[in-house]
Structures are given as structure tokens and as C-alpha cells.
Amino acid sequence: KQEVTQIPAALSVPEGENLVLNCSFTDSAIYNLQWFRQDPGKGLTSLLLIQSSQREQTSGRLNASLDKSSGRSTLYIAASQPGDSATYLCLCTSGTYKYIFGTGTRLKVLA
Amino acid sequence: GAVVSQHPSRVICKSGTSVKIECRSLDFQATTMFWYRQFPKQSLMLMATSNEGSKATYEQGVEKDKFLINHASLTLSTLTVTSAHPEDSSFYICSASGGTSGRAGADTQYFGPGTRLTVL
Numbered sequence A: 001k002q003e004v005t006q007i008p009a010a011l012s013v014p015e016g017e018n019l020v021l022n023c024s025f026t027d028s029a030i031y032n033l034q035w036f037r038q039d040p041g042k043g044l045t046s047l048l049l050i051q052s053s054q055r056e057q058t059s060g061r062l063n064a065s066l067d068k069s070s071g072r073s074t075l076y077i078a079a080s081q082p083g084d085s086a087t088y089l090c091l092c093t094s095g096t097y098k099y100i101f102g103t104g105t106r107l108k109v110l111a
Numbered sequence B: 001g002a003v004v005s006q007h008p009s010r011v012i013c014k015s016g017t018s019v020k021i022e023c024r025s026l027d028f029q030a031t032t033m034f035w036y037r038q039f040p041k042q043s044l045m046l047m048a049t050s051n052e053g054s055k056a057t058y059e060q061g062v063e064k065d066k067f068l069i070n071h072a073s074l075t076l077s078t079l080t081v082t083s084a085h086p087e088d089s090s091f092y093i094c095s096a097s098g099g100t101s102g103r104a105g106a107d108t109q110y111f112g113p114g115t116r117l118t119v120l
Helices: none
Strands: A004-007 A010-014 A019-025 A032-038 A044-051 A056-059 A062-067 A072-077 A086-093 A099-101 A105-110 B004-007 B010-013 B019-025 B032-038 B044-051 B067-073 B076-081 B090-097 B115-119
Touching (some): A004 A086, A010 A019, A019 A032, A019 A086, A032 A072, A072 A086, A099 B044, B004 B090, B010 B019, B019 B032, B019 B090, B019 B115, B032 B067, B032 B076, B076 B090
Parallel strands (some): A010 A105
Antiparallel strands (some): A004 A019, A019 A072, A062 A072, A086 A099, A086 A105, B019 B076, B032 B090
């Protein structure tokens, strides 16, 4: 059974710092891994999607990497801003319609 | 592109009543739609997957007679919470996938803004 864990559970950093969020999964046979942000009381915004054949994806200040052999994905946020404050979730797709969300990382970027 | 809407965004109802939540893909055809539930300070849990024109597939522990899902068209899915009780109070989020990868379950999901249900 796929288990997806995100570390740290919460993170508070000063503005401008580069930071790394981690997502670990137990079953490496995944189709893809997707990163989202969720603002309080709101829905999800898709950030990056990495297919199983890819190693990384980039969008603006965000870079996500995928290492299936070690069961890990990282989301790198460069030059963090207060507007980046949100909960970040990773979603693993493994097998047909097997979607498991990670436990989430609550990020607070201080001005 | 790839916008998904949900209606209503917030609903308060009395115990025992039924509530219908709509999920629409506005600018693409959603061959598959998903319904998630999120309890406070917890991550999202998949409730069910529905393909247009087919019966929904429910995850273990989700009562299909309580959470009725209809996916009658490529742009609309509805979730009806029947005989709602206070423990059904939660944040319900739908997502939609266009099925462009040709491989079931491998496509990007686009999420709606969510519906907060409060049952008194």
C-alpha cells in the first residue's frame, strides 16, 4: 500500500530564503507525482507535474525533482516570498486511479 | 485553461437533509472526475472516481449510498450527500482529468475551489 509522507510538517522561514520541501513515497511504481499548494480554506493550485520518465520540472522559482529509486521528490522554492505561504501537498499516482496525497507541509514566509 | 468550478462554495444544512454539490470543467472535457474530502488539518482523501457515463468507483470505507455521484456529461459531475449528519461536515473538493495521456490515472488533475459543508 502506497504511503506518502512530507517532511517537514511545518516550516517558517524569512523572506528571500531558498527552501526545499520533501515528499517520500513507499511504492516506486508511480505514474507521476504532482505538487500543489493549498491556501487556507481554499482549493488546490497545481504547481508542477513530473511524469515517471522525467527527473525534474521547472516553473519560475519552482523546481521539482523526482527520484523513483529512492522514493523521493523534492520541491525547491527559490527566493521565497510572503505570498508563497501556504500548505504544499504532493500527490502520487500509482496504478490505475490510485491517488495518494502526502501529509502536507505548512509553509510560512516571514516578511 | 483547465478551469474547474464547484458550486456552492459553502453550504450549511440541517441534519437529515440532502445536499448536492456540482463540479464543472469549464474549458475542457473531463473524462474522469474525482471527489475528495478534507477534514480540518488533515490531507485530502480520495472518496470516489467517476468516468463519464459509468458508475463511480468508491474507495474503501466510503458509503456509496450516502455519497451519490453522478457523472452524466463530460463537463459535469455531482456529489449528493444524503441524509447529512454533523460528522459529514467537511471540505469537499472535486478534480477533473481530460484523459489526454491515454493511460488511465496518469493525467494531470485540475482541482475545483472546494465546497465547505457544515451540517448542524
